[in-house]
Amino acid sequence: MTTETPIPDTAPAAPGEVVLDARGVTMRFGGLTAVRNVDFTVRSGEIVGLIGPNGAGKTTFFNCLTGLYIPTEGEVRYKGQVLPPKSFKVTAAGIARTFQNIRLFANMTVLENVLVGRHTRTKEGLWSALLRGPGFHRAEAASRARAMELLEFVGLEKKAEHLARNLPYGEQRKLEIARALASEPGLLLLDEPTAGMNPQETRTTEELVFAIRDKGIAVLVIEHDMRFIFNLCDRVAVLVQGEKLVEGDSATVQGDERVIAAYLGEPFENAPGDEEVAEVEAAEAAAEPEADNTSDAVPGKENDR
Amino acid sequence: MTTETTASETPETPETASAPAPAASGLIGLPAPLGRALATGGGILAVVSAFMSWTWTSAFPGDLTVYGYPGGLQVLVLIGGILTTLFGLASYGVRGLGALTPGSADSALKMAALGTFGTAWYTVIAISDELGGVVNLDPGGFVVAIATLAAVIGALALPFERPEPDPVDPDDTGWELFKHNSRQNWTNFRAAFATKAPAPAPTLPSWAEILVIIAAMAVGLFVFSYGIGTAYDELFIGFLIMAGFGFASLSKAGIVARVSAITAKHRNITMIGAFVAAAAFPFTQSNDQYATIGVYILIFATVALGLNIVVGLAGLLDLGYVAFLGVGAYTAALVSGSPSSPLHVQWPFWASALLGAVVAMIFGVVIGAPTLRLRGDYLAIVTLGFGEIFRITVLNLDGTSGPDVTNGSNGISSIPNLNILGFDFGAQHQILGSTIGRFANYLLLMLIITLIVVIVFRRSSDSRIGRAWVAIREDETAALAMGINGFRVKLIAFALGACLAGLSGSVQAHVTYTVTPEQYQFAYVVPPNSAFLLAAVVLGGMGTISGPLVGASLLYLIPAKLQFLGDYQLFAFGVTLILLMRFRPEGLIPNRRRQLEFHEEAEAPAVLTKAGA
Numbered sequence: 001m002t003t004e005t006p007i008p009d010t011a012p013a014a015p016g017e018v019v020l021d022a023r024g025v026t027m028r029f030g031g032l033t034a035v036r037n038v039d040f041t042v043r044s045g046e047i048v049g050l051i052g053p054n055g056a057g058k059t060t061f062f063n064c065l066t067g068l069y070i071p072t073e074g075e076v077r078y079k080g081q082v083l084p085p086k087s088f089k090v091t092a093a094g095i096a097r098t099f100q101n102i103r104l105f106a107n108m109t110v111l112e113n114v115l116v117g118r119h120t121r122t123k124e125g126l127w128s129a130l131l132r133g134p135g136f137h138r139a140e141a142a143s144r145a146r147a148m149e150l151l152e153f154v155g156l157e158k159k160a161e162h163l164a165r166n167l168p169y170g171e172q173r174k175l176e177i178a179r180a181l182a183s184e185p186g187l188l189l190l191d192e193p194t195a196g197m198n199p200q201e202t203r204t205t206e207e208l209v210f211a212i213r214d215k216g217i218a219v220l221v222i223e224h225d226m227r228f229i230f231n232l233c234d235r236v237a238v239l240v241q242g243e244k245l246v247e248g249d250s251a252t253v254q255g256d257e258r259v260i261a262a263y264l265g266e267p268f269e270n271a272p273g274d275e276e277v278a279e280v281e282a283a284e285a286a287a288e289p290e291a292d293n294t295s296d297a298v299p300g301k302e303n304d305r
Numbered sequence: 306m307t308t309e310t311t312a313s314e315t316p317e318t319p320e321t322a323s324a325p326a327p328a329a330s331g332l333i334g335l336p337a338p339l340g341r342a343l344a345t346g347g348g349i350l351a352v353v354s355a356f357m358s359w360t361w362t363s364a365f366p367g368d369l370t371v372y373g374y375p376g377g378l379q380v381l382v383l384i385g386g387i388l389t390t391l392f393g394l395a396s397y398g399v400r401g402l403g404a405l406t407p408g409s410a411d412s413a414l415k416m417a418a419l420g421t422f423g424t425a426w427y428t429v430i431a432i433s434d435e436l437g438g439v440v441n442l443d444p445g446g447f448v449v450a451i452a453t454l455a456a457v458i459g460a461l462a463l464p465f466e467r468p469e470p471d472p473v474d475p476d477d478t479g480w481e482l483f484k485h486n487s488r489q490n491w492t493n494f495r496a497a498f499a500t501k502a503p504a505p506a507p508t509l510p511s512w513a514e515i516l517v518i519i520a521a522m523a524v525g526l527f528v529f530s531y532g533i534g535t536a537y538d539e540l541f542i543g544f545l546i547m548a549g550f551g552f553a554s555l556s557k558a559g560i561v562a563r564v565s566a567i568t569a570k571h572r573n574i575t576m577i578g579a580f581v582a583a584a585a586f587p588f589t590q591s592n593d594q595y596a597t598i599g600v601y602i603l604i605f606a607t608v609a610l611g612l613n614i615v616v617g618l619a620g621l622l623d624l625g626y627v628a629f630l631g632v633g634a635y636t637a638a639l640v641s642g643s644p645s646s647p648l649h650v651q652w653p654f655w656a657s658a659l660l661g662a663v664v665a666m667i668f669g670v671v672i673g674a675p676t677l678r679l680r681g682d683y684l685a686i687v688t689l690g691f692g693e694i695f696r697i698t699v700l701n702l703d704g705t706s707g708p709d710v711t712n713g714s715n716g717i718s719s720i721p722n723l724n725i726l727g728f729d730f731g732a733q734h735q736i737l738g739s740t741i742g743r744f745a746n747y748l749l750l751m752l753i754i755t756l757i758v759v760i761v762f763r764r765s766s767d768s769r770i771g772r773a774w775v776a777i778r779e780d781e782t783a784a785l786a787m788g789i790n791g792f793r794v795k796l797i798a799f800a801l802g803a804c805l806a807g808l809s810g811s812v813q814a815h816v817t818y819t820v821t822p823e824q825y826q827f828a829y830v831v832p833p834n835s836a837f838l839l840a841a842v843v844l845g846g847m848g849t850i851s852g853p854l855v856g857a858s859l860l861y862l863i864p865a866k867l868q869f870l871g872d873y874q875l876f877a878f879g880v881t882l883i884l885l886m887r888f889r890p891e892g893l894i895p896n897r898r899r900q901l902e903f904h905e906e907a908e909a910p911a912v913l914t915k916a917g918a
Contacts, residue, residue, distance in 0.1 A: 143769075183787065
């Protein structure tokens, strides 16, 4: 992997500068409060993990960050600006994302997928496409060059002309990351990037995320794979029942008993007995292969249109 | 597996393999060398018989009574016979003919023999039926019947690789067993016509490739002119049979794939060639009758191509598209100087065409802005509604129900002919020694409009905006997350499509003399209407340029030529569409993306394995 590919046009924010700042984010759906008063910051050059048991409100919070939902209370700021309420405007502002279940443009080639990601950073409209002036050719060539650069960065340059649907699962994940990077983000949101991957692929993804961080892009990861998240992240926040339970480095979070209790699905006020823990663990172990199957089925989702 | 002889789907090809079939055998149990000889010999004999007399009286149209000079249906059989013979010889491995069949000579031979058989037997049966008995056949008729039958039997006896049979579930009941066997037979039957991936093409010098393109264009023009000019129903049906099987046999032979690879390499030359061929069409016709059909086809095809931007690229199912054609036509008619137009002005063509396009585009934006917030089926229903609203509004702007603008159901009539730079489109002209009539004039003008639409389609699809359209079609949520303003991009597609339809409409108004609301319904017997336009796009192939052009030609020509079917015309049309969608859902000319997909599967199966699975 070529990690030293320079990015000329993303001015790396000064280390430590706050990129994402969520203050008092609360999201209510009718009577249900999915996210309650969460404060959360991401600084540039940082990899932050967001974990929590199923139903903890991770995805809701994530959607608040990407413009799909507008928080009921509180606000999310990106580099000092309040996020616009439309997802395409959020992307244009500089937050790019990947999806939990891969959402590539299956019938486009790998290169075209990345070129679509360039959409916000290019301006050529319909007239320029119809008239084909020199500006159009220049912009198109520049887009292609940048897209190829990104494909090299994730290691897919040899498959540029393949259809996205024909890529193996792990490479589809990489392509999604390359596509997100094409919009020159300052913050990259990864929604379960290792779901359905084997250990080797997970390790590759880990290296890829480090390489992205080294480009000066802040990364926020939602993940279930604990080993992956604790290896990767500088800071981990735990979300339980819509509230931020604890935040800190890997050791702090790993050592926190409330986290362990909460993660096993017990209310964290009264610690669970050993019996219950074992029971839950057994249930989770049984559920694990099932979960793997469902996430593996995702790339098989063929858009036969 | 013990195959019972359940010849359910294939009555003319009884399966004689009751024992476990050997690895390679034909559908008909004859030795392969004998089959090959029969097929080739049958082909040669069919060629010879085309020069004989088939019936003693000239009462059957086309005059099949003359020795030494094939007429009408005999010409079709002659072409089929030549194809059969050529592919037969190629399957023997005759030197020089190998280049004809980069794919599978056997499959091509089977298709050619079937086509010849179909045409010849259709003729013979039609003669016997119309003239009252087999007694009306001359020796030539019997010879051709026997020759083509021999060719078919021989061709079907050629060996092919049978697919591995599915194991039978021992618990199956009789009905399930029957279904299983039918499916097995059907798979076998399809395998009989399967082709191998064609051998890699030898690199030709570019002049030779251009010659190939020119030849392909010439053949296309010839086939099209022949089809459009078929004078009687029997000839057209024979033409359909022969053209269908002939094309199938060429594609089985791998020629179609090779030619399309060459055309893909020289896209500009192909485009120019196609337009020269289309422009040459009026010059091949002796009177204006078929140019009329030509210009209507061209209007239909151009509008279908515009719709393909909306449906094929951006994936917006628009069921009211013909309304934009109507907007363009009415706008042009209002400023055409027609006596029944309330505006007594006569604008030059460029101004009225521009106005038609712009007004249609404004309508596109006005209709698109509220409706494009909907997705999928809802959008289809709403556009269908808006299409009808246009028609009813125009119907009511007649002076009694509303202001007098469009004359209601009478429409705007007596639209004068165009006159561009002194060139009167209503008069006959002598160009290059041939007479070019009114419709041929409009055909040439319409061709320019088609060229504009083709260029717009090509350029917009291969650009940032075109990629955004495809992305929206593929996955709207992901496209939005990539920073694409979905609504805006869709509105551009909608407005562009409307604008192109309006442009075509401004010519259409002059071609038809009259514009009435009835021309712009959702469904109607005569194209263009929204249903036919959509059918042309889907039938031809979504997202391609040549697809809608081919689809529109077929959809116009076939109903127009099959008018003797009378009340069953739409029924036959519907059945054809259902069959086509069943057996070729991607359309006659599949999109590059799908082609690429097939190509990938053939070339790199390793790429398809999913690491996570």
